[in-house]
Amino acid sequence: MNDRTMNDRTMKAVLLDRFGGPEVLYVGRVPRPEPAPGEVLVRVHAFSVNRGEMAARSGRAQLLTGRKFPQRSGQDFAGEVAGLGTGTTGVTVGDRVWGIVGRSAFRSAAEYVTVRPQRLGRVPDGLDLVAAAALPATGTTAVTALRDKAALRPGERLLVRGAAGGVGSAVVQLGKAYGAQVTGLARAANLDFVRTLGAHHAIDHRTVSPAELGPFDVVVDTAGTDLRTFRRLLNPGGRMVALALDMYSAVPNWRAPCTPRSTR
Numbered sequence: 001m002n003d004r005t006m007n008d009r010t011m012k013a014v015l016l017d018r019f020g021g022p023e024v025l026y027v028g029r030v031p032r033p034e035p036a037p038g039e040v041l042v043r044v045h046a047f048s049v050n051r052g053e054m055a056a057r058s059g060r061a062q063l064l065t066g067r068k069f070p071q072r073s074g075q076d077f078a079g080e081v082a083g084l085g086t087g088t089t090g091v092t093v094g095d096r097v098w099g100i101v102g103r104s105a106f107r108s109a110a111e112y113v114t115v116r117p118q119r120l121g122r123v124p125d126g127l128d129l130v131a132a133a134a135l136p137a138t139g140t141t142a143v144t145a146l147r148d149k150a151a152l153r154p155g156e157r158l159l160v161r162g163a164a165g166g167v168g169s170a171v172v173q174l175g176k177a178y179g180a181q182v183t184g185l186a187r188a189a190n191l192d193f194v195r196t197l198g199a200h201h202a203i204d205h206r207t208v209s210p211a212e213l214g215p216f217d218v219v220v221d222t223a224g225t226d227l228r229t230f231r232r233l234l235n236p237g238g239r240m241v242a243l244a245l246d247m248y249s250a251v252p253n254w255r256a257p258c259t260p261r262s263t264r
């Protein structure tokens with residue numbers, strides 16, 4: 001087999017041979033996936049890194065990742081449909097798509113991924129694929145939290161903890177778009193950024209006491225601490241959605257749910 005043939009059957013992918021910081025990541029080669037019947041092959045243009053990946057890479061989610069190496073990285077991606085398995089419908093080769101490889105899978109940091117078409121959506125026109133890759137996990141989490149779990153209504157008061165983070169920044173923008181009065185908590189250096197996202201109020205979480213805040217109709221928490229304290233800020237009938245996978249740090253081998261929990 002010559003190099004060309006071999007390269008045609010492999011692809012570059014981000015790998016790790018041990019748990020640790022970002023320095024454990026390297027680019028290696030793995031078999032290029034072929035789309036099974038009903039699957040889509042996507043040529044990945046960009047992927048993003050979020051907190052779940054950092055927990056997996058550092059070894060704090062070993063029930064999820066296992067301990068066999070090399071391991072892969074990456075959950076969400078944006079790219080172009082490059083091939084279709086037999087019988088796959090709903091997408092066409094060349095479509096610009098974004099998606100998530102799966103709830104507990106890490107493999108989008110690579111040249112190609114295969115997924116079911118249900119895991120894909122079309123990237124809106126005018127959005128470049130690098131920017132698009134930042135949104136699948138954070139954006140769907142924000143939509144699930146505000147629309148499906150909290151049922152946020154126009155005019156309600158929304159508090160976002162971690163408003164400058166990946167999920168929180170999406171929640172602030174979506175909350176504003178849904179017509180809520182948005183208060184974002186972030187560190188001082190991030191307050192202007194949170195305001196540019198559309199928050200009506202941006203407050204330094206390091207200097208404010210929770211007792212100085214509220215009341216709120218909906219609290220979305222991405223910090224994972226003091227949940228009872230923040231829940232007390234709710235109006236009667238208020239809803240709180242706790243998203244932080246804080247158990248990663250509390251219990252080293254705990255397997256975290258990847259869907260938001262509502263404490264309504």
Ligand SMILES: NC(=O)c1ccc[n+]([C@@H]2O[C@H](COP(=O)([O-])OP(=O)(O)OC[C@H]3O[C@@H](n4cnc5c(N)ncnc54)[C@H](OP(=O)(O)O)[C@@H]3O)[C@@H](O)[C@H]2O)c1
Nearest residue numbers: 050051137138162164165166167186187205222223244245
């Ligand atoms: N990313 C996803 O798609 C996703 C999906 C589901 C669940 N989650 C979970 O949601 C949590 C956040 O994820 P992420 O990706 O958004 O992380 P991230 O980008 O690192 O953002 C986390 C934010 O939390 C803020 N923060 C830390 N301590 C805080 C405190 N005491 N009060 C208020 N804000 C505080 C930080 O803001 P400052 O720097 O301004 O202090 C930081 O911007 C993680 O537990 C993650 O596992 C993430």
